[in-house]
Amino acid sequence: MKYRIDENSGKPAYLQLYRALREDITAGLFPYGSRLPSKRLLAEEMGLSLVTVEHAYALLCEEGYARSRERSGFFVSFREEDGFSQPEDSLQRGPVPFSKEDEPFRYPFSSLAKTMRRVLAEYGELLLEKSPGKGDEGFRRELCRYLARSRGVNATPEQIVVGSGAEYLYGLIVQLLGTSRCYALEDPCYEQIRKVYGAFGAACELLPLGDSGIKSAALQKSRGDVLHITPYRSFPSGVTATASKKREYLKWAQNGSRILVEDDVESEFTLSHQPEKPLYAMSDGENVIYVNSFSKTVSPSIRVGYMVLPLSLVDQFDRELGFYSCTVPLYEQLVLKELIAGGDFERHINRVRRRLRQQKEKV
Numbered sequence: 001m002k003y004r005i006d007e008n009s010g011k012p013a014y015l016q017l018y019r020a021l022r023e024d025i026t027a028g029l030f031p032y033g034s035r036l037p038s039k040r041l042l043a044e045e046m047g048l049s050l051v052t053v054e055h056a057y058a059l060l061c062e063e064g065y066a067r068s069r070e071r072s073g074f075f076v077s078f079r080e081e082d083g084f085s086q087p088e089d090s091l092q093r094g095p096v097p098f099s100k101e102d103e104p105f106r107y108p109f110s111s112l113a114k115t116m117r118r119v120l121a122e123y124g125e126l127l128l129e130k131s132p133g134k135g136d137e138g139f140r141r142e143l144c145r146y147l148a149r150s151r152g153v154n155a156t157p158e159q160i161v162v163g164s165g166a167e168y169l170y171g172l173i174v175q176l177l178g179t180s181r182c183y184a185l186e187d188p189c190y191e192q193i194r195k196v197y198g199a200f201g202a203a204c205e206l207l208p209l210g211d212s213g214i215k216s217a218a219l220q221k222s223r224g225d226v227l228h229i230t231p232y233r234s235f236p237s238g239v240t241a242t243a244s245k246k247r248e249y250l251k252w253a254q255n256g257s258r259i260l261v262e263d264d265v266e267s268e269f270t271l272s273h274q275p276e277k278p279l280y281a282m283s284d285g286e287n288v289i290y291v292n293s294f295s296k297t298v299s300p301s302i303r304v305g306y307m308v309l310p311l312s313l314v315d316q317f318d319r320e321l322g323f324y325s326c327t328v329p330l331y332e333q334l335v336l337k338e339l340i341a342g343g344d345f346e347r348h349i350n351r352v353r354r355r356l357r358q359q360k361e362k363v
Contacts, residue, residue, distance in 0.1 A: 003046055013048055014055040021056065025065050025078050032244075036066060036074040055357070064212065064242030064276070077212060078243045107298045107348055112335075115344065119334050131326040131333060135162025135306070139337040143306060146340050150268075152281035153290060155308045161317070164327040166265065166293045166305040170196040172324070173261060173289060173307070176317055177226055179203075184224025186214060190235045193228055193263075209237055213245035219252055226259045227252065231279065232267035246279055253287050260288045266296045268349050269356060285310050294336060297349065304328050304336060 003020045005013045024030055039053045046053075057074050060066040067077040120127070134140065140157035147153035163169045170193060174183070179202040185194055187206035194204050207218045213231070229249060231241035241249070253260045262279045270276075280290040285308070293305035309317055339345040 003042070005046065005048070014052045014059075017042070017046070017048070017053065018056040018059045021060060022065055025060075025076055030076045032076055032078065034076050035072075036060075036076065038073055064240065064244065064246070067211075067242075111344055111348075112298070112339075115338050115342075116335055119331065119338055123331075123334055127331045127334070129330060131162075131328065131330045133322055133324055133326055134158075134160065135326050135328065136330055136333045136337070139333040140306075142337045142340045146346075147308070150346065151264075152277045153285070153308060154281070155285065158314055159285075159309045159311065160306055161309065162304065162306045162326060162328050162333065164303045164305070165295065166263065166291055167192050167196055168327060169291055169305050169307045171200065172317075172321060173291075174200045174202050176313065176321060177259060181226050182224040184219075184222045184227045186229060186234050186237075186239075188234075188237055189228075190230070190263075197228075209234060209239050211239065213239065213241035213249075216248065219248070225257065226261060228261040228263065229279075230263040230265065232264060232270070243276065246276075246282065250279060250283050253283070258287065262288050262290050264290060264292045267292075268297050269352055280308060286312070289313070297345070298336070298339075302332065302336070304332055 003017060005016050009016065021030075021036065030036060036057070039050060039057060042048070043050045043053045057066065057068070060074070061068055065076065065078045066074045068074050134157075137157055140160040140162065143160055144155055144157055147155060161169070161172065163172065174197050179200055182203045182205055183197045184205045184207050185197075187208050189206070194206075197204050205222060205224050207214045207222055207224075209215070214229070219227075227249065229241070231246055231249075233240050249260060252258065260279055260283075264278050267278070278290060280288040287310060289310065290308040291305065292307075294302045295305070336345075
């Protein structure tokens with residue numbers, strides 16, 4: 001076996017193996033549908049523990065490069081020629097609500113309270129000032145730095161709009177893009193998405209999910225020109241879009257004036273040290289609106305979401321929707337700004353990832 005582990009690299013062995021396998025998959029050395037080397041064979045020939053190899057394979061599966069088949073091994077699910085119809089497994093399992101074990105670990109209250117007190121003391125009466133319509137500029141600037149280093153999303157503060165949760169942002173999106181468009185959604189999807197678009201009078205089309213994402217045949221026949229997707233983990237099905245499926249979505253959006261709305265909620269809790277780039281980063285932000293919130297990463301009571309607009313939509317947003325006042329109090333924005341700027345937020349994310357990995361290894 002050609003794979004080698006560099007003990008002096010400072011990187012975990014499972015992550016080195018994962019990257020080596022991923023490179024061979026994307027290079028076509030393991031074509032779509034082929035079987036990957038068995039876990040025991042890799043462990044024996046490389047002198048690694050079986051747990052190490054299993055962890056590498058788990059990351060490949062999580063990011064959509066491979067798929068596990070019971071008692072058969074691991075098979076490649078990545079294809080370079082994305083965007084063409086292919087046989088897909090039907091989504092056999094019914095809606096699976098997230099269990100308590102799946103819920104993200106809440107932000108430590110003591111740490112959050114400490115930051116809240118510090119913001120009150122340091123900002124004082126400035127907290128009584130009105131926030132700019134898109135959100136506090138300092139908060140949006142800090143979000144830009146965080147997104148660039150953690151998600152590969154490069155944006156300016158002018159592209160970011162802060163609002164009171166993702167559902168509020170859905171309303172801004174449909175007002176920005178217009179109700180004459182057809183909004184294609186995953187089926188099943190988070191019901192609030194359909195309700196918000198419908199409340200504004202927009203037509204919605206439901207596209208059935210398979211095990212790798214929206215079924216190719218349904219996507220190609222869709223009459224939608226806006227596609228709202230949750231690639232990391234769709235709710236309530238729990239489906240994660242494969243790497244191939246993400247590229248298929250991007251190819252779909254390249255046709256005409258189509259727009260992708262990428263709902264990236266909870267993606268921070270991936271088990272990978274270097275998560276797969278979101279669609280926004282993969283497309284250089286040309287026709288993707290990126291949406292995320294702090295409801296999972298901090299607390300559901302923190303009703304703060306944000307979206308990153310493509311540069312092509314910034315002027316239109318300012319012209320048509322710039323009259324809206326920001327719906328998030330300045331105090332909450334500054335608390336989140338300090339959590340990110342001081343590194344507490346990312347340390348929390350890393351703690352949760354480690355605990356999730358430990359849980360996975362015990363299963």
